[in-house]
Amino acid sequence: MKCALPQQKAARVQRRYRRSFDSSGNRVVEGLEIVKTFRVLDGVAGLEMPTSTTKSQLRLIRPKEAEDAEEEGEGEGDGV
Numbered sequence: 001m002k003c004a005l006p007q008q009k010a011a012r013v014q015r016r017y018r019r020s021f022d023s024s025g026n027r028v029v030e031g032l033e034i035v036k037t038f039r040v041l042d043g044v045a046g047l048e049m050p051t052s053t054t055k056s057q058l059r060l061i062r063p064k065e066a067e068d069a070e071e072e073g074e075g076e077g078d079g080v
Helices: 064-073
Strands: 008-021 027-041 051-062
Touching: none
Parallel strands: none
Antiparallel strands: 008 027, 027 051
8 A cells, every 4th residue: 555645845936026007097017927836855846847837927907097086085084
């Protein structure tokens, strides 16, 4: 009967973000995340060959109207 030993893995996460404005004047944040996993043997991660690699892209847009509404809303309220 074989008993599977638990495998340990190490992960390396790299993230990059870039802020800009699109042609309509909306604020845009673009991001890139790369996650590499490595097998760990005897407490040492084998960095020469990753077990898996995933790449994720994100793009967040804040409409200009939302920014204007926030600025107008500051200072209002019932003061409670």
